[in-house]
Amino acid sequence: MYRVEQLIAGAWVAGGDGRFEVVDPADGTPVSDVPVATAADVDAAVKAARQAAPRWARTPAAERAAALRRAADTLEAEADRLAEAQTAEMGRPVGGARGGVEAGVATLRQYAELGPVHGGRTLAGASDAIDLMAYEPRGVVAAITPWNDAVAVSCGLLGAALVTGNTVIYKPSERTPATGWLLARILAEHLPEGVLSLLTGDGAVGAALTGQEVDVVAHVGSTATGRAIAAACAATGAKALLENGGSDPLIVDAEVDPVWAAQQAATGAFANSGQICVAVERIYVHRSVADRFLGELVQRCADLRVGPGRDPRTELGPLVDRRHREHVHAQVAAAVADGATVLHGGAVPDGPGAFYPPTVLADCADAMAVMREETFGPVAPVMVVDSFDEALSRACSSPYGLAASVLTASMSNAQRAWRELPVGTVKINAVFGGAPGGAAHPRRGSGQGFGYGPELLDELTVTKAVHLEPPGGPHPHW
Structure with missing residues (x-):
C-alpha cells in the first residue's frame, strides 16, 4: 500500500485532518492511504509558495529548464512505478498507463526546450x-489535476x-493521490525548497485552495468544478485556466469504409474505458453505411478483452470506482x-470491482x-442521420x-x-492524434484558455510594456 505524504514548505509531512x-x-483491495489537508496545511503551502516565488522567478530560465530536464530523466527511469x-488506483490497463507516463516525460522535455x-x-x-514587451511569471499557481490521465x-x-x-501548489485528484505523490517526489528532488508543494484531499481541499490568494488556478476536470473555480477566481482576482467536460461528437459520413469507421469509433469510445x-x-452515422457500421462496432465490443488493468492482455479495464459506474449506468x-x-x-456485471462492459x-x-451530457464511460450512443x-x-x-471528430x-x-464545429479541436479521419505542441481553446462549458502547447506558456505569464528614454539635460552615464 502507498502511504501518501504532503509536501509543504519543503518538508514531507503526514499532516492532514x-x-x-x-x-x-x-x-x-486497498491501494493508497492518504491524508486530508487541513485549512492550516493549505495556508502554509500558499505562504511557502509566495515566499519562494521571487527567488524562483529570478532564477535564469536555462537553470529552470535544466531542472525540468533532470526531472524528466528521473520520471523516465521510474515510468513503470x-x-x-x-x-x-484507477484501473487503466498498464500499457496505456505507461504511455501516459511517457507522454508526461515528453511534455516536461518539450517545456524545458x-x-x-x-x-x-x-x-x-x-x-x-x-x-x-517583457514576460514575467504570474506568481503562485494552484494546479488541480484529474485522475483519468494523471x-x-x-x-x-x-x-x-x-x-x-x-511556484506551484499541486493538488492531484483524490482518486489518484499516490500517482500524484510519486510524481511530486520526482519533481521536488530537482527544485528548490518551497517551489513545489503537494496537498491531498477531496473537493473541499480544492475549494479551500482556490479561495486563497493565488495568481492562477489551472484545472482539468469536470465542468461543475470548473464553474466553481471560475466563481472563486472572480472573487480573488486569480486567473482561471480551465479544461473541463465535453460531449464530443463523431460524424461518420457516407461513402467511408464502415469497417474502418467502426474501428475508429471503438477506439474513440472505449480507450481507457471511455475515461478520456x-x-x-456521441455518434452520428449516415444511413447508407449505418447497418454495416453498427454490426462492426458491436463485433469490436465482443472482441475486446475485459479484465484488470495489471493484466498485460487487458484492453478494457474497470471504471475508476463504483460511484462513477453508477453515473455511467x-x-x-x-x-x-x-x-x-x-x-x-448495457448491464452492470456481477462480481467485484467497478467493471462496465463496452456498450x-x-x-x-x-x-x-x-x-x-458527458458520460465518461465505455458507451457509444448512435443516431442514424440522412445527410452530412x-x-x-x-x-x-x-x-x-472541447473536440469533435469527422x-x-x-x-x-x-x-x-x-470551420463550423464550435469546438477547440477538430480531428478529420482520426479520433486521436496530432502533432506535438498542438494546443486549442476549449469553449463554453468545456473551459477557457490554452491548456497545452507553447501557448500555455503565455497563459502562465504576464506581459509588461517597458519604455526607456534618456533623462532631460546632460546625461553622461546614459
Missing part, C-alpha cells in the same frame, strides 16, 4: 529610446508553470427507458443524457466545446466541418 483510502477498482500506481526561448519582443519606438496532464500544467518561473477528455461521446438506463436499443453491453446504443435521440448537413447540425448543438471521404465536407 484524518486520512482516507483508495481501493483498486478491479477487486476492491508510476504506471503501476495509476493502474492500481520552450521555456528559455519564451521571450518578449522589442517595439519600434523613437531612435533614442528602448521599447519592449501523469500526462499534471506534467503539462506543472512543467509549463515551473519553467516560466512560477476527448473521447467519442444511470445514463444508459435512462436512454433505454426513453427508447434507445442496446446492441451490446453500443442505437435509436438514440438528442434529448437523451447520453447524447447531451443533418449530422453537422446535430453535432454543433451542444453546451460543450470521418469523411469528401474534402469539401472536411473543410466545412472544421
Whole structure:
C-alpha cells in the first residue's frame, strides 16, 4: 500500500485532518492511504509558495529548464512505478498507463526546450529610446489535476508553470493521490525548497485552495468544478485556466469504409474505458453505411478483452470506482427507458470491482443524457442521420466545446466541418492524434484558455510594456 505524504514548505509531512483510502477498482483491495489537508496545511503551502516565488522567478530560465530536464530523466527511469500506481488506483490497463507516463516525460522535455526561448519582443519606438514587451511569471499557481490521465496532464500544467518561473501548489485528484505523490517526489528532488508543494484531499481541499490568494488556478476536470473555480477566481482576482467536460461528437459520413469507421469509433469510445477528455461521446452515422457500421462496432465490443488493468492482455479495464459506474449506468438506463436499443453491453456485471462492459446504443435521440451530457464511460450512443448537413447540425448543438471528430471521404465536407464545429479541436479521419505542441481553446462549458502547447506558456505569464528614454539635460552615464 502507498502511504501518501504532503509536501509543504519543503518538508514531507503526514499532516492532514484524518486520512482516507483508495481501493483498486478491479477487486476492491486497498491501494493508497492518504491524508486530508487541513485549512492550516493549505495556508502554509500558499505562504511557502509566495515566499519562494521571487527567488524562483529570478532564477535564469536555462537553470529552470535544466531542472525540468533532470526531472524528466528521473520520471523516465521510474515510468513503470508510476504506471503501476495509476493502474492500481484507477484501473487503466498498464500499457496505456505507461504511455501516459511517457507522454508526461515528453511534455516536461518539450517545456524545458520552450521555456528559455519564451521571450518578449522589442517595439519600434523613437531612435533614442528602448521599447519592449517583457514576460514575467504570474506568481503562485494552484494546479488541480484529474485522475483519468494523471501523469500526462499534471506534467503539462506543472512543467509549463515551473519553467516560466512560477511556484506551484499541486493538488492531484483524490482518486489518484499516490500517482500524484510519486510524481511530486520526482519533481521536488530537482527544485528548490518551497517551489513545489503537494496537498491531498477531496473537493473541499480544492475549494479551500482556490479561495486563497493565488495568481492562477489551472484545472482539468469536470465542468461543475470548473464553474466553481471560475466563481472563486472572480472573487480573488486569480486567473482561471480551465479544461473541463465535453460531449464530443463523431460524424461518420457516407461513402467511408464502415469497417474502418467502426474501428475508429471503438477506439474513440472505449480507450481507457471511455475515461478520456476527448473521447467519442456521441455518434452520428449516415444511413447508407449505418447497418454495416453498427454490426462492426458491436463485433469490436465482443472482441475486446475485459479484465484488470495489471493484466498485460487487458484492453478494457474497470471504471475508476463504483460511484462513477453508477453515473455511467444511470445514463444508459435512462436512454433505454426513453427508447434507445442496446446492441451490446448495457448491464452492470456481477462480481467485484467497478467493471462496465463496452456498450453500443442505437435509436438514440438528442434529448437523451447520453447524447447531451458527458458520460465518461465505455458507451457509444448512435443516431442514424440522412445527410452530412443533418449530422453537422446535430453535432454543433451542444453546451460543450472541447473536440469533435469527422470521418469523411469528401474534402469539401472536411473543410466545412472544421470551420463550423464550435469546438477547440477538430480531428478529420482520426479520433486521436496530432502533432506535438498542438494546443486549442476549449469553449463554453468545456473551459477557457490554452491548456497545452507553447501557448500555455503565455497563459502562465504576464506581459509588461517597458519604455526607456534618456533623462532631460546632460546625461553622461546614459
